[in-house]
Amino acid sequence: MKKLLPTSTVGSLPKPAWLAPPEKLWSPWKLEGDQLLEGKQDALRVSFHEQQLAGIDIISDGEQTRQHFVTTFIEHLSGVDFKNRKTVKIRNRYDASVPVVVSEVSRQKAVFVDDAKFLRKQTNKPIKWALPGPMTMVDTLYDNHYKSREKLAWEFAKALNEEARELQDAGVDIIQFDEPAFNVFFDEVNDWGMAVLERAIEGLNCETALHICYGYGIKANTDWKKTLGSEWRQYEDIFPKIQNSSIDMVSLECHNSHVPFNLIELLRGKKVMIGAIDVATNKIETPEEVANTIRKALEFVDVENLYPSTNCGMAPLSRDVAGGKLSALSAGAKIIRKELGI
Structure with a gap:
């Protein structure tokens, strides 16, 4: 029987300090060559174990x-120059030095x-990429x-579609597309963004997920959130289009x-990954706080369609804090399963 309220992380987890300097984005590798490959595989093992x-x-x-x-995906495409960078404003929020598209882009x-095949060998549990x-x-x-x-x-x-099809063949159960830009460029999402995403998931038989958040817990994002007022209704502009799409989750x-x-109501029929862990604070949630978030969500989504998860990735946090938050997520889901007798 399928486990109800299955828990997962939405994205990144902190890397071990021997692989990359901790608690930062775009953290440079400390190893190179074969040692880097081995180090990454060891980190995958550790992450799975945690x-x-x-x-x-x-x-x-x-x-x-x-x-x-x-950027790691873009690095592997042809037509993009990583040496002669330009500075752009990302999601209308913060400046970053980024690569430049100089000719036709394609996946070579x-x-x-290979990483997905390696992770698949470690576990019989469902895996998400x-x-x-x-x-x-x-x-x-x-x-x-x-x-x-x-x-x-x-x-x-x-x-992306070429990559997703090969990930599916490597044994990935859920392929998730991260689209924080959907929370900023609403007109573009409705004009072409959703249609383009449909192209990325074309022909996939595994489950597909769409992750739209308010960003990592970095200063540029937390400052922006302070300007959004007492109700964040950004999802309202894009959920109707998503509800009509082929995305599963x-x-x-x-x-x-x-x-x-109540905005979840706009996704009726879809599976919902509910962010029950705040990634913008070092405070570890109590299991009861997690359970409370799940309870509120259950008013608007059927239990078999609810997937408790984190709000976003946890790369900028310490490993202790991230581990504590994951344990709280599991414990909170357990409380609700017990309450519902499932």
């Missing part, structure tokens, strides 16, 4: 083999497939070739956010 110990039901790679959730080889969404990829570089966000996004969707940020729970 999720297992915390009682997590759907295992992810914790993004141990990539420096960043977007698999990016994460995250890929950057096309619109967020477009927002994380400078385009000097296509001169059109939409045209570039279609090319990225094609490359949608993740949303709930714990310690100002997202009204």
Whole structure:
């Protein structure tokens, strides 16, 4: 029988300090060559083991083999210059030095497939793999070739679809597309963003998920959140389009956010990954706090469609804090299962 309220992380987990300097994004590798490959595999083992110990039901790679959730995929595509960078404003929020699209982009080889095969060998549990969404990829570089966000996004969707099909063949059960840009560029999401994402999931038989959050717990994001007022209704503009899409599962940020729970009603029929862990604080939630978030969500989504998870990735946190939060997530889901007798 399928376990109800299965828990998972949404994205990254902290890397071991011997692999990369801790508690930062875009953290440089401390190893190189064969040692780096071995180190990444060891980190994958450790990450799996820590999720297992915390009682997590759907295992992810914790993004141990990539420096960043977007740029690592882009690095493996042709047509992108990483040496002569330009500075752009990411999601209208913060400046970053990014690569430049100089010619036609295409995927020459698999990016994460070997890593996924390695993780698949470690466990019989369901595994989930995250890929950057096309619109967020477009927002994380400078385009000097296509001169059109939409045209570039279609090319990225094609490359992502090739990767996703190979990940599925490698035994991945859920492929998640990370689209924080969906929370900013609403008109584009409705004009072409959702159509482009449909292209990325074309022909997949595994489950597909869409992750839309308010970002990592970094200063640029927390400052932005302070400007959003007492109710965060950004999801309202895009959920109707998502509800009509082929995506199976949608993740949303709930714990310690100002997202009204009744917005989940707009996703009726979809599976919902409910963010019950705040990644923007070092405070570890109590199991009861997690249970309370799940209870609120259950008013708007059937129990068989609810997947308790984190709000976003936890790469910038310490391993102790992240581990504590994962254990709280599992314990909170357990409380609700007991209450419901499931």
